[in-house]
Amino acid sequence: MRIKLSNRLQAVARQIPAGRRVADIGTDHGYLPVFLAVNDISPQIIASDRGKGPLSQAEQLVGLLSLENQISCRLGDGLSVLSPGEAEVICIAGMGGMAITEIIAEGMAQARAALRLVLQPQRNVAAVRRFLADNGFRIVAEDLAEDDGFYYEIIAAEPGEMQLSDLEAEFGPLLLSCGHPLFKDFLSLRERDLTRLLEAMADNFSPDSMARKDQLEEEISRVAKVIAGIDEKTAKGSEK
Ligand SMILES: C[S@@+](CC[C@H](N)C(=O)[O-])C[C@H]1O[C@@H](n2cnc3c(N)ncnc32)[C@H](O)[C@@H]1O
Structure with a gap:
């Protein structure tokens, strides 16, 4: 039987090395297990x-598929x-980043004993990256997938050391450097969403809103800088 996974779960599956015992939490x-x-x-x-x-x-x-064995x-x-x-590869996909870090923190013995964690946080991805760096894991691969106009970040991590700058935690140390074909579209959508959020708050001048607007402006400017960096690299590449 052919199982067709979403692009998101296909990208998760691609980070699972063949021949390993896997747990899908x-x-x-x-x-994913059936695939x-x-x-x-x-x-x-x-x-x-x-x-x-x-x-x-x-x-x-x-x-139904008689896969009980x-x-x-x-x-x-x-x-x-x-x-x-027991599991050499542990996958945790489709949950919020905070839920993922809680699951790993509460099961640190099992997480550390695995060869690889494959994580796909729906949000708070920077917090997941920081958690990995602070808890003896290093990111060995990152990927992006797109389904129906939404983008998803996939992280593979293994036991090890990793230093992360704030920029790397926010955008992904490997995504920032690997030239992923979806990275610019992913960032452009984030920039559009943040700009819309900022515009929707235009008439709100409460102290909390003003602070949030400052945060949004800073975030938009960081995203714009990363996009400008990608454009610069592309322009240099096409000059060669
Ligand atoms: C949105 S679904 C994601 C399903 C699948 N992993 C995917 O990516 O398509 C999240 C699932 O995680 C389960 N879940 C949430 N927190 C959990 C936890 N701490 N331990 C085990 N399962 C959990 C929920 O019951 C739910 O079925």
Whole structure:
């Protein structure tokens, strides 16, 4: 059976090295574990969720495809469903960045025992990068995916040391340097969204709003600078 994943989950799957035992924490529908099993990317997968409803959806799909020998479904919170070393690759996708950092912090023994974490935070991505740097992980790969006009950042991290500047935490140390084909579009959309937010606050002069407007202006200017850097590189490249 062919399983068609969203671009977002395909990008998550691309960061999973073949032949490793994988855990998908917060699996919901179970699409990622099933994709990994059907495509022989992983020999043994744990699909876990803290919600009974989501987990039963995953169980149904696994049962329908007779993948019970390859995918074990576990109900439970975060990494508590794993013993240290049981999963070589831990994926946590489609949740907020704060939820992801909490899950890792509460299951640090399991996270440190894994060879790789594959993370796809929906928001607060900078906080995830800072958390990784502060907790003995280094980012080894970053990717972007686009689905229906929304962009998603994917981070692969492994145990190790990493120094991060504020700029690198905000935009991604590797995204800033790797020339990703979606990076400029992703930043342009962010710039547009922030500008709209700022415009919507134009008539609001409360102290809190004024402080928020300053923050937004600074953020827009940082995004614009990174876009200008990309344009400069592109112009230099086309001169050669
Ligand atoms: C939006 S879905 C994402 C599903 C899938 N990972 C994806 O990326 O498409 C988030 C899932 O994470 C689960 N979840 C949230 N916090 C969790 C936690 N601490 N431990 C386990 N599952 C959690 C929710 O029950 C929900 O099914």
